[in-house]
Amino acid sequence: MAVKFKDGVVLGADSRTTTGSYIANRVTDKLTQVYDKIWCCRSGSAADTQAVADIVKYHLDLYTTQHGKPPTARIAASLFQEITYTNKDALSAGLIVAGYDDKTKGEVYSIPLGGSVHKQPYAIAGSGSAFIYGWTAKNFKEEMSKEEVINFTKTALSQAIKWDGSSGGVIRIVILTAEGIERLVFYPDEHENF
Amino acid sequence: MDHDPFRWGRPNDATYGGYNTKIAHANPQAGNAAMPTMNTQQPIVTGTSVIAMKFKDGIVIAADNLGSYGALARFDDVERLFPVGENTVVGISGDISDLQYISRLLEDLEIDNNYDYDGHSLRAPHIHEYLQKVFYARRSKMDPLWNSTIVGGFDDEGKPFLKYVDLLGVKYSAPTLATGFGAYLASPILRKVIFEEKDVEKVDEETARNAIKECMKVLYYRDARSLDKYSMITITKEKGVVFEKNLRSENQSWRFAKDIKGYGTQKV
Amino acid sequence: MVRVNKPYHVSLAEFLLQMLQVLGVGVHDDGERGRTSVGTGYDLSNSVFSPDGRNFQVEYAAKAVENGSTSLAIKTPTGVVFAVEKIITSKLLVPNKNNRIQTIGRSIGAVYSGLLPDGRHLVSRARDEFNSYRGQYKEDITVPYLIDRLGNYVQAYTCYNSVRPFGITSIIGGVDGEGSHLYMLEPSGVYWGYKGAAAGKGRQSAKNELEKLKYDELTSKDAIKEAARIIYLAHEDNKDKDFEIEISWVDTVETKGLHQFVPEDLLAEAKAYAQDKLNEDEDEDEEDDEDEDMDN
Secondary structure, three states, X not given: OEEEEOXXXXXXXXXXXXXXXXXXXXXXXXXXXXXOOEXXXXXXXXHHHHHHHHHHHHHHHHHHHHHOOOOOHHHHHHHHHHHHHHOOOOOOEEEEEEEOOOOOOOXXXXXXXXXXXXXXXXXXXXXXXXXXXXXXXXHOOOOOOHHHHHHHHHHHHHHHHHHOOOOOOOEEEEEEEOOEEEEEEEOHHHHOOO | OOOOOOXXXXXXXXXXXXXXXXXXXXXXXOOOOOOEOOOOOOOOEEEOOEEEEEEOOEEEEEEEOOEEEOOEEEEOOOOOEEEEOOOEEEEEEEEHHHHHHHHHHXXXXXXXHOOOOOOOOOOHHHHHHHHHHHHHXXXXXXXXXXXXXXXXXXXXXXXXXXXXXXXXXXXXXXXXXXXXXXXXXXXXXXXXXXXXXXXXXXXXXXXXXHHHHHHHHHHHHHOOOXXXXXXXXXXXXXXXXXXXXXXXXXXXXXXXXXXXXXXXXXXX | OOOOOOHHHOOHHHHHHHHHHHOOOOOOOEOOOOEOOOOOOOOOOOOOOOOOOOOHHHHHHHHHXXXXXXXXXXXXXXXXXXXXXXXXXXXXXXXXXXXXXXXEOOOEEEEEEEOHHHHHHHHHHHHHHHHHHHHHHOOOOOHHHHHHHHHHHHHHOOOOOOOOOOOEEEEEEEEEOOEEEEEEEOOOOOEEEOOEEEEOOOHHHHHHHHOOOOOOOOOHHHHHHHHHHHHHHHHHHHOOOOEEEEEEEEEOOXXXXXXXXXXXXXXXXXXXXXXXXXXHHHHHHHHHHHHHHHHO
């Protein structure tokens, strides 16, 4: 999931990767950097989303050399969208793109399976998201403080982890603001009874 | 291992069982095993009905703002009406990623068309014809754009224009039109207002808009993939394109629910 | 004078002559330029430098521009105004048709002086760039990036002997998310950003006038008038010929960010203003003359 707040955006994810019901990786990092302050949350096929993220990362790098300026989250979202849309038959990728720049103060884009783009104040995706649609819709507020938004993300993810068998492990959070990039990790004993 | 000289090196059926054709989507049909099974795509995020009708001075069209993900009401802010050129609108139902693609096509079409300062402008018949060709070309490639659309505006004679085209490239025209569930739920209601082309002259803007609003309400009652938040566009020569967003289906009738008890004979 | 039609198939005699010239022994002197150049063979192909490091084909292309009809553009804080002097080469031409200013995308305008078909081709290329950028990034190309792409494109036509450089200087500008932009692109592929730009026959007097404008205070509506005035003034260099004036603009407010021709009333107003100003200047000149007479 990714959430826009007062100072920028936060991205959050659990750390479970499964092959069927076997946990292939219990400490996965699903928050992937594609540019300095443009990150994505990957859900769906790990192989597909890693490949797509790598391609977008390359294009954003190229964009910087060609334009002499950093890309926006919107540009990144468009690149993700084009790849997932034109290859919709071959890919299983549900992505959320979130980025911070001084002009927009943070943006969140949801790119679900078919390859459409949806600009949102916050976005949730992946198997666990089904369990937290209600809670997030009720508890989301515009312009939350940093502390509020971390609590929001942590609570939402801990509920997803609790009810969804395919979600689990630690909660990873990335915070993108004017200040920079900050990473947080919450272990099961810290979020289980949150 | 199979030691038959013509099957040497392959797994022995007696040991391992026959080859499971379900693996790797191999086609189970004998004699066609070289071909993988082909799947045309399926819609993922979808938009439901678009409904529209003519009236004496123009057309009115509406579509709700829901982007469904299966039964999940995933996005509640999807715009499915697109004004194109001076006085044309395209309403799109079906797959939202294809809808966004079509909206880009229409934008490109408009940009290219403005390059010639020849006094001609894109009108509804041109846009409809263009869309029909795009849809038909794509379905002929076995890669359809998964949508049904309604194009509204004015024809070459300046009379109200309303025409449908869908993922197969099928097109037809009628004074009232509806895609998806709307074809079952809205069309009968709209046809009570305008039954045939000559009735269009008798219907004014107000009547048409009220009929469409009433249909949006019925669709919300009976379409499980719909929303009571919708957009509506009215096009007249006088006022041009009037785009109303974030409309709500109002005056819904629910109070009668209190008198309904049990499912037949129960009184309490 | 040695004329080498195919520099890569030179006879031995011609080769020796060229070698002499390379060594500075040549005696061909271009009176007009006062430099050894024309007719040495170094001006016949793009991919060959002259010994003193010039690409003559590019310089000749610039000549084609110098004689073209005057075009100009003015950048304001909110937009850009384009204007061009259209010399009426035949009375049979339909008045107010045969447009010279073109649009790239929605918010970018282009006008050029020189070989018009070359300009058409460049605009066509610019539109392709616009479309491909939209296809890739799903948003409109910015003016600085477009001009960079076009600069590279034009430059490539100075590097190969199978092509000739563009015989145009084009003025391209518009508005995007970052504000208003104006650039002028020359046959060599070089481009610079300007507040006011002019090309073609009347460029010198046009530039003199453009330098006097107060760009920070200029509204796009005022810029239309000034553009008209400067075109009329620059036409003085070409007075014997009839002309039309074509003006377009793009402004974040006035045209909602769309590049389009100015409405007829504004054009008429601008023309009237231009003629008034021109007459004023002429009167002043006459007065000056009288003063001088009295002094004498």
